[in-house]
Amino acid sequence: MLRLDAVSHRYPGSDVDALEELSLQVPGGTAMGLFAPSGSGKTTLMRIASLSLRPTGGAVTVAGHPVSGVRYAVPRSIRRTMGTVGQSPRAATSPRLSLRRIIAEPLSFADGRRTPHASAYTERIAELADLVQLSPDLLDRLPHQVSDGQLQRACLARALALDPKVLLCDEPTAMLDASTTAVIMRVIAGRAERGAAVLVASHDHAVLGASCHVLRPLGGTE
Structure with a gap:
């Protein structure tokens, strides 16, 4: 349902890649957790996966459709299949x-x-x-x-x-209390049970491990 092939990104003015040739596939009916510390590039990856940041290399495919644009350059039919949750609800x-x-x-x-x-x-x-x-x-x-x-x-x-058929969550429980974290992760995992492709990025291994198949670090599997 969601596929990233050899995705790389380098921000303007930088001489190093924030991401380098990372590949990832999230099938429908699966909740995957991306475990990595702050500064490892997971937010860059999530922005690319959510079609809000164009990769400098590689390709993104959603529901079998290669996507080359970002934001409103992406066809509405594809944007409607995706839901996103960020780290800061007040900023969003x-x-x-x-x-x-x-x-x-x-x-x-x-x-x-x-x-x-x-x-x-x-x-x-x-x-x-x-x-x-x-x-x-x-x-x-x-x-x-x-x-x-x-x-x-x-x-x-x-x-x-x-x-949505694809749900992307970047640190959705950061700085929240345990009861709210449990509610949010239960609902997120429920989307996978209903057939959605779910990708959750977090630095909290315990939170991910309770609901997701965990990937670390940015591509290694455990």
């Missing part, structure tokens, strides 16, 4: 949107709307909120009115809104 959300509208964002954009009209998706939002254990009273709060863990659950719900 607008402080002006309620959790309800954050969850509704991909639903709205899929319908060609410019702003998330959450009222049109009440049933789906409620289903997603229940999945990530967000109580209904939290949905109309703004990001500054909830904890990091609650906001990250909303980000995960947003990533799952279009039932």
